[in-house]
Each structure stands twice: as C-alpha cells, then as structure tokens.
Amino acid sequence: MLDLPDHETLYAALTARDARFEGRAFVGVITTGIFCRLTCPARKPRPENCRWFASPADALAQGFRPCMRCHPTGSEADRIIADLAPRLQAQPERNWTEADLAALGYDPSTVRRAFRRHFGQSFLQMSRAARLRSGLKTMTKGSPMIEAQLDAGFDSASGFRAAFQRLFGHPPHEWRGPADLRADWIDTPLGGMIAIADDEALHLLEFIDRKALPQGLRKLSVLVGGRIGLGRTGLHDRTEAELRDYFAGRNQLFSLPVRLHGTEFQNLVWRALQQIPAGETRSYAQLATAIGKPTAIRAVARANATNRLALVVPCHRVIGADGTLTGYAGGLWRKERLIAAEQAYGGSDTGHLDLSGVDGGRASL
Known part of the structure; x- marks a missing residue:
C-alpha cells in the first residue's frame, strides 16, 4: 500500500x-x-x-x-530522523533523555520539531511509548510487575504504573485477572495500535498516540463492566493479519467482525463510513445525506470523531466540503498518507464491510 x-x-x-x-x-x-x-x-x-x-x-x-534547488538527499530534519529512528528501534527499552540527545550533538528542541513534523509526536514521546509497549508485552505473558518495569526501562514501579495509567486509564494490576475482553499492541507502518477484542469481535482499534485513547479506554471499560484485561485472542491475530495485508496493498477490505459501542445515530454514521470504498472520499454533508439526515452535518462530524475502530471503520476517508483535509484523531499526517496510498492503489477491489447481524449496542463510546 x-x-x-x-x-x-x-x-x-x-x-x-x-x-x-x-x-x-x-x-x-x-x-x-x-x-x-x-x-x-x-x-x-x-x-x-x-x-x-x-x-x-x-x-x-x-x-x-x-538537484541543487530542492536538495532531495535531505534536510537537517531528515538526517536527524535517519539517525535517531533506527537507534530507537534497536533499543526500544532505553530511557532516552534530552541529555542523551545533546550528547549525540543534537539540540533537543530541533529533534522534537523534526519528529513531530514527520511522525506527529516527539522523539521522547515515541521512546516512552516503546518502553511502555515492552512492559505491556511482558505483563501479557504473566510476568511479575518488577520484570515488566525493568523491561520497559522505567526507573521505578510508580513511574511505570503512572505511564500505564495515563495511557490506558487503569492501573496495571487491574488488567491482569480474568477478563472477557483482551488488549494487546499491534505494530503497523504508521505506528503502534491498541486492539481490544474478545473471541467474537473487535471492540476497539486505535493508534497508540491518540490523545483521547485513555478516555476511550475508560469509557469502554465502563460499558463492559471493567471486563478488560491484557492478553491476545484469535481476533487479535486476525486483525494483525488483515492490517498487514491492507498496508501491503494486498487487500483493501476488512472482514473483521466488529462490535459497535455507540448510540443509534453513531452506529448509523459508522456503518455509512464503511460504505465508502478505499480510494474514495466523502464530505460530512455527503455522509449526512447518505444516512438520510442532510441537516445533521455537525452531528455526523461528532460521530465521525468518536469512532473507536480506526481503519476498519474508515473515518479517515471524510474530508472538508472544499476538498481540504480536516481533523483526524490519529493525526493529519496519517490521514494524508492513508488517503494518498488508497487512491494510488484503489479501484481494483473496492467495497465495504458486511455489518449485517452485528450488535450495534446503545451506550455511547
């Protein structure tokens, strides 16, 4: 893709x-x-x-x-990213600091701007997410808290718990017992994602750096009575496989069973989103007309923003009436790349997900 x-x-x-x-x-x-x-x-x-x-x-x-006019071999920002991104990948557990960046000869503020422009988040934010991911994987395997803490590279158990709770909305110990829903991490070319699923359906799929992710996780936990824990189901494996095919350009369609946690109106909007073929876009007004509520443009926009199944329910395919990109919770840079990539390979197998028989739910997420 x-x-x-x-x-x-x-x-x-x-x-x-x-x-x-x-x-x-x-x-x-x-x-x-x-x-x-x-x-x-x-x-x-x-x-x-x-x-x-x-x-x-x-x-x-x-x-x-x-070319001597456009300098395609890269700016200073490109060189910074080319050097630091592989370092982060090679040592995901390392607790990077601004002093470490300075020791490598970089101005921390320049590094921060370069990574935010390219990835939508700073180098240190990406470092913290990588360490948290390492600890999450360790805990998923049932390892003791101190081992998860050390694998994540945090200096104290309180630091790990604080970062975990900021991300998930729950202290880590509350995610280790028996649960009906399981949360795990999935890597993609556009960044890590959190997937929450049971044996029957996918309930949430979000980019890890979405600001509203902790709030969404807390709401989902309330809706299901706190029955969310760490772990992996067959739906996680299937989600990871379909995401891999999607980003590789082998399949534009997701066949994952999903559980929509929304009001009747939100579910209506989310189903309409899944009618937009890969490679095409719609405006909020067009989406409102498609669901038979042409005056509900703002309500449609709010429902679009509350979608918790990124890519599977493709809210990134909605743009402004004038053709400009509008807000996307996963970051405008991701929206831009997703639309461009889908348009580049779209048209060979377009379609939509079959949501017939899916329990849409009533509680608002």
Whole structure:
C-alpha cells in the first residue's frame, strides 16, 4: 500500500507539485541525470524522461545526481530522523533523555520539531511509548510487575504504573485477572495500535498516540463492566493479519467482525463510513445525506470523531466540503498518507464491510 503508485499518478503529482508525496517518491530525469523531489520548482520534464524512486538512495544507486534547488538527499530534519529512528528501534527499552540527545550533538528542541513534523509526536514521546509497549508485552505473558518495569526501562514501579495509567486509564494490576475482553499492541507502518477484542469481535482499534485513547479506554471499560484485561485472542491475530495485508496493498477490505459501542445515530454514521470504498472520499454533508439526515452535518462530524475502530471503520476517508483535509484523531499526517496510498492503489477491489447481524449496542463510546 505504501509502495510507489503508477507512472501516471506520480507524473500528475510532479506537475502539481503535490506535497502529499513529499519524502515518499522522487523523480530522476534521464536527460539531465538529476533527481528531485516531486515538489521541486524546476521546469518539469516530459513524462517519458522520468524515472521514479522510493528514496534518494535508490536514485543515487542508479547514477542520478541530487538537484541543487530542492536538495532531495535531505534536510537537517531528515538526517536527524535517519539517525535517531533506527537507534530507537534497536533499543526500544532505553530511557532516552534530552541529555542523551545533546550528547549525540543534537539540540533537543530541533529533534522534537523534526519528529513531530514527520511522525506527529516527539522523539521522547515515541521512546516512552516503546518502553511502555515492552512492559505491556511482558505483563501479557504473566510476568511479575518488577520484570515488566525493568523491561520497559522505567526507573521505578510508580513511574511505570503512572505511564500505564495515563495511557490506558487503569492501573496495571487491574488488567491482569480474568477478563472477557483482551488488549494487546499491534505494530503497523504508521505506528503502534491498541486492539481490544474478545473471541467474537473487535471492540476497539486505535493508534497508540491518540490523545483521547485513555478516555476511550475508560469509557469502554465502563460499558463492559471493567471486563478488560491484557492478553491476545484469535481476533487479535486476525486483525494483525488483515492490517498487514491492507498496508501491503494486498487487500483493501476488512472482514473483521466488529462490535459497535455507540448510540443509534453513531452506529448509523459508522456503518455509512464503511460504505465508502478505499480510494474514495466523502464530505460530512455527503455522509449526512447518505444516512438520510442532510441537516445533521455537525452531528455526523461528532460521530465521525468518536469512532473507536480506526481503519476498519474508515473515518479517515471524510474530508472538508472544499476538498481540504480536516481533523483526524490519529493525526493529519496519517490521514494524508492513508488517503494518498488508497487512491494510488484503489479501484481494483473496492467495497465495504458486511455489518449485517452485528450488535450495534446503545451506550455511547
């Protein structure tokens, strides 16, 4: 899904200087031997003279030289990310500090801005999430709290519990007993996600850095009587497999059984969202008309914002009436990449989820 689109799509993006492809695609011009960003202000080449690359390294390997106007080999922010992101991946349990960044020769504020622009969160926020994930996995296996704490890289049990409670809305010890719903972490190309499921259906799927995630988890816990614990079910494995196929561009449709925790109106909106094929978008007004309530545009927008099943209920496919991207709880940068990627490969197998027979519930999440 996140691979290069076809030649026609890329050339149209080049001529339009489409910023959505910034960092995702580069063009090499065979008549000059130079490669550029798609947003380069230089005169555009003829389509037959273009060669497309997913990274500057690919273009350099083919003998192209970087453009002196758009500097496609990267800015300072690109170099920071290229250095620090692999370090974080190699040592997810490390307790990174601003002093560590300074010791590597980086200004912490510059690092913070670079990561927020690229990932929607700071380097230290990503570090804390990685450590929490490590501790979560340890606890899921039934290990003692102190072992989970050490695996997560926290200096104290109180620090781990505080971070855990900020994220999930519950102290860790409340998530270890018998439970009907289980919570686990799933990695995706756009960041970690929390999936909550039982043996029958998926109840929640959210990006880990969503600000409203703790509140959503607390509400879900109230709705199900606190019956949420750490662990994994067959639905988690199935969700992870379908997400992997989705991001690989092998399947645009999710066939996961879901449990909608919303009012009658919210459930109506969420089902309508699932009627939007991959590669297409709708405005809030169009969505309101589709459910037979053309004047309920604001209510539709609120229902869209309260969706707790990211990607499976594709609220990212709703945009402003003027075609601009509007708020997305998972981050506008994710919305931009999801829409661009779906449009790049959409049209070959579009459709919607079959929600017939799904218990929509009544309580508002």
